[in-house]
Amino acid sequence: MSWQLGAFGVLAVALAAGFAWYERTRPDARVVALVGTLAAFAALGRIAFAALPNVKPTTDIVLIAGYALGGAPGFVVGAVAALTSNFFFGQGPWTPWQMAGWAATGLLGAALAGLTHRRISRWPLALVCMIVGFGFTAFQDVGDWVTYSDHSAAQLKVYVAKGLGFDAVHAAGCLAFALLFGPALIRSVGRFAMRLQVTWRPPPDVVVPAVVLCLAAAAAGGTALLNAPSSARAGSSPESYLLSAQNGDGGYGAAPGQASSQMDSAWAALGLESVGVAPQTVRRKGESLLSYLAAGTSRSADPGSLERTILALRAAGSSAGDDLVAALRARFGGNGSVSSQVNLTAFGVLALRAAGVALPAGAVPWLVRQQNHDGGFSFASAGAPSDVDDTGAALEALAAAGGAPSGALGRAVAYLRGQQNPDGGLPQQNGAASNAQSTAWAIQGLLAAGVDLASIRRAGRSPLDYLRSLVAADGHVRYAAGNDQTPVWVTGEALMALAGRPLPLSRPHFASPRRAPRRRHIPTRPAAHRHPIAARTIAPHRRRARPKPAHRTVRIPPTVQKLAADAGVLSAIVLAPVGLG
Numbered sequence: 001m002s003w004q005l006g007a008f009g010v011l012a013v014a015l016a017a018g019f020a021w022y023e024r025t026r027p028d029a030r031v032v033a034l035v036g037t038l039a040a041f042a043a044l045g046r047i048a049f050a051a052l053p054n055v056k057p058t059t060d061i062v063l064i065a066g067y068a069l070g071g072a073p074g075f076v077v078g079a080v081a082a083l084t085s086n087f088f089f090g091q092g093p094w095t096p097w098q099m100a101g102w103a104a105t106g107l108l109g110a111a112l113a114g115l116t117h118r119r120i121s122r123w124p125l126a127l128v129c130m131i132v133g134f135g136f137t138a139f140q141d142v143g144d145w146v147t148y149s150d151h152s153a154a155q156l157k158v159y160v161a162k163g164l165g166f167d168a169v170h171a172a173g174c175l176a177f178a179l180l181f182g183p184a185l186i187r188s189v190g191r192f193a194m195r196l197q198v199t200w201r202p203p204p205d206v207v208v209p210a211v212v213l214c215l216a217a218a219a220a221g222g223t224a225l226l227n228a229p230s231s232a233r234a235g236s237s238p239e240s241y242l243l244s245a246q247n248g249d250g251g252y253g254a255a256p257g258q259a260s261s262q263m264d265s266a267w268a269a270l271g272l273e274s275v276g277v278a279p280q281t282v283r284r285k286g287e288s289l290l291s292y293l294a295a296g297t298s299r300s301a302d303p304g305s306l307e308r309t310i311l312a313l314r315a316a317g318s319s320a321g322d323d324l325v326a327a328l329r330a331r332f333g334g335n336g337s338v339s340s341q342v343n344l345t346a347f348g349v350l351a352l353r354a355a356g357v358a359l360p361a362g363a364v365p366w367l368v369r370q371q372n373h374d375g376g377f378s379f380a381s382a383g384a385p386s387d388v389d390d391t392g393a394a395l396e397a398l399a400a401a402g403g404a405p406s407g408a409l410g411r412a413v414a415y416l417r418g419q420q421n422p423d424g425g426l427p428q429q430n431g432a433a434s435n436a437q438s439t440a441w442a443i444q445g446l447l448a449a450g451v452d453l454a455s456i457r458r459a460g461r462s463p464l465d466y467l468r469s470l471v472a473a474d475g476h477v478r479y480a481a482g483n484d485q486t487p488v489w490v491t492g493e494a495l496m497a498l499a500g501r502p503l504p505l506s507r508p509h510f511a512s513p514r515r516a517p518r519r520r521h522i523p524t525r526p527a528a529h530r531h532p533i534a535a536r537t538i539a540p541h542r543r544r545a546r547p548k549p550a551h552r553t554v555r556i557p558p559t560v561q562k563l564a565a566d567a568g569v570l571s572a573i574v575l576a577p578v579g580l581g
Contacts, residue, residue, distance in 0.1 A: 035073045038065045038189070042081035042102075047088050054166045055173035058085070059133045060182060062102045066109025067118070068189040074106025097143030101136045108132055118190070118302055119331075119339055125186075126178035133174030137167040187341070187380055238495045239275050241475030242268050243282060245488055250287030251296070254486040262296045264488050266308035269293060271492035273315040274501040280316060294320040299327035303338050306331070307347040314354040315505035325355045336362020342370050342377045343390050346397035353400045354504035364401045367394055368408050375411030388419050388426045388438040395445030396502050409449050416442045417456060423469075423481075424461030435480040436470050436490050439463050440497035448502040467494055 042061040049056050058081055066074020082098035112120070112128060120128075141163035142156070149155040245268070246252060251260030252268040269279045269289055279289035290313070297309040306328040313321040328351055331338050338344040349363055370377055376386025377394040395412045398404035419426050419442070425434025426442045443463050446453060453462055470478040476487040477494040496503070 034189070035065070035069065035076055036080075038069075039077045039080040039084065042077060043085035043088075046081070046085045049173075050089070052173075054137065054170040056170070057173075057177040057181075058102065059105055059136050059170070059174050060129045060177045061185070062105045063109035063112070063129060063132055064182065064185050064189065066106035066111075067113045068109075068186055070113075071107050071110035074109050075103045076106070078102030078104070078106040093147040094140065094143060097140055097147075101139045104139075105132055105136060117300060120186075121340075122179060122183050125182045126175050129178035129182065130171045130175040134167050134171035137163065137170045141167070184380075236473075237475045238471065238477055238491050238498065239272065239277065239475070241491055242272055242488065242495070243277070245476075246282060246284040246289065248285040248287065250282075250284060250289050250292035252289075252488050254488055256488070260292065262293070262305055263308065264486075264492075265289060265292055265296070266312045267489050267492035269312040269492075270308075270315060270503075270505065271495035273312070273505055274496040274499040278316055279312065280318075290316055290318060290320075294318065297321075297324060299323055301327075303328065303331045303344045303348060307344070307351040310351040311347075311354050311504060314351075321355075325352070325357055328352065329357060329360075332360040332363065334362075336360050336364075336366035341380055342367065342394055343379050346377075346390070346393040349397040349401050350393075350503045359401055364398065364403050367398060368404055370394075371408055371411065375413075375415035377412070385429060386415065387429045388416065389428055389441045391415055392438075392441030392443075392445030396448040399445075399448035399450075399502075400504060413446060413449055413451055416446060420456060420458045420463070422459040422461070423466055424458060424463055425466035425480075426463060433480060434466060435483070436467060436477050436494050437479065439466055440493045443467070443497035444502040447497075447500060464498070467498055470494070 038061065042058045042065070045057040045061055062074065062078040062081060065077040069077075079099045079102065082102045083095065086092075086095050086098070116124075138160065141159050144163075145151070145156050145159040149159065242252075245256040247257075247260045249260050251262075251265040253259050253261060254264050269282075272279060272282060272289075279293065280291075282289040293309055293312055297305050299306075301309075301324075306324050310321055310324055310328060313324075328348060332345075332348060333340070336345075338348045345363065345367055349359060349367070352359055367377075370382045371394075372378065372382060372386045374386055376388075376391040378384035378386055379390050391412055395409065395416075398409060398412075416426065419430060421427060421434045423434050425436075425439040427434050428438045443453065446456060446463075453464055456462055467477065470480070472478055472484075475491075477491045478484045479486070479490050496505075
């Protein structure tokens with residue numbers, strides 16, 4: 001019976017860690033579902049390789065979860081994966097030791113991310129996974145010694161010696177799995193997490209520990225609850241929406257009233273700068289958006305944070321951030337890329353161009369070499385599936401840098417043309433539904449390449465028509481028809497496209513900081529416009545009645561959220577003892 005108590009003890013620690021993480025971050029429900037899905041993935045990885053003794057990808061998956069998401073999520077993924085996978089293998093005295101070992105693996109993954117600043121190549125990652133894998137199985141040998149022996153030193157030597165062969169097999173499997181899928185999994189989880197860096201604030205009576213949702217997601221397949229963001233204060237255009245959504249610390253959250261973050265603040269600043277609103281004039285309770293950005297990013301930040309902050313600060317004409325420029329310049333490797341990723345390299349090029357700093361000699365050739373046969377670019381490097389967002393960003397970077405072969409630019413433009421949907425918008429990847437952010441990045445890239453947007457039409461609708469159709473009554477831009485999320489982030493990116501201002505933004509003519517920023521009206525319906533490159537403005541238009549959209553955003557009532565949360569708690573309580581006894 002002692003091992004059951006130990007298992008529930010480790011589970012209690014996992015619950016406490018998950019609850020602490022949840023209370024500290026209040027993550028979006030989809031992020032919670034991502035943690036649950038990774039736990040299920042880790043458990044299934046163990047089950048799938050049951051025929052190969054001690055060859056499991058679980059250790060790698062848990063370590064990468066901690067690396068990409070942080071210590072508490074990694075801890076929860078490891079503990080839950082061990083508990084749920086033993087529903088298949090059978091519970092026993094080994095369960096608490098496995099839960100503790102894989103929970104510690106998640107924490108080690110987070111520590112690795114901190115030590116490497118989330119910059120690690122394939123072989124170093126694989127070697128770390130091999131060492132951690134060996135340590136995990138050695139820890140299980142100690143658990144067997146504690147559980148089954150007389151606890152003498154002689155018996156400890158016996159247990160460790162007998163386990164060395166199995167430990168080496170597990171370590172070798174961890175090495176092989178990390179070489180096979182490690183970097184790709186880091187990029188996938190990291191990108192998903194980046195797109196969901198939001199703060200979820202359910203009603204006060206709906207407080208559910210994240211790990212309970214993880215258990216329910218791991219058992220049921222990772223079902224997520226969607227919570228629509230709150231609206232901004234009064235406003236009627238994207239610009240006025242952003243001005244009204246500012247927090248008291250000067251920054252912006254993913255939605256009005258949510259905690260400020262550097263990412264959301266930078267995109268809000270770039271959107272406002274594209275229509276001539278200086279971030280130093282955007283103030284709330286005495287704190288300006290410019291000061292929030294300048295104070296919130298250090299030289300040791302990840303490359304994406306450096307790039308966004310530099311773009312926003314230099315567009316404002318601020319000399320702050322010179323140390324960030326130097327830090328970003330140092331992130332370019334010998335092959336001319338930033339971490340061998342198209343996304344980071346493209347924005348690195350744009351940031352350095354905004355700062356007026358010479359580009360590394362290999363940056364443009366490296367980007368050109370990453371173009372896929374279909375003309376598009378992927379998030380990572382050549383060979384990975386092309387997507388609209390990164391093709392638009394790469395096109396902006398190549399156009400801003402100069403020196404890229406015209407054929408490469410033409411193929412990228414052709415790729416974007418081919419992705420347009422009948423609604424006028426563009427999807428992230430081929431065959432998907434249109435969304436505002438992918439459409440905005442396509443517009444940015446096309447404008448940078450000198451393409452007249454009037455020529456990009458399908459079923460009579462242009463990408464600008466699609467973006468305007470997503471502008472809500474309060475001015476924010478919806479992510480897609482029937483899908484409303486991270487409105488500040490989406491609106492900031494869409495506003496640059498609506499204003500016809502590709503990156504890097506040249507310093508616009510700002511109003512005096514002593515005057516209130518001029519609020520321009522951004523049309524919400526199709527309008528005639530001058531050539532996007534020559535004028536970069538959108539002409540006024542006559543208002544027409546807006547038809548009701550075909551889809552409406554579904555807002556989950558608090559009572560339904562509470563019922564779903566209670567169901568998750570009940571599921572966890574019912575499932576936890578399965579197989580025990």
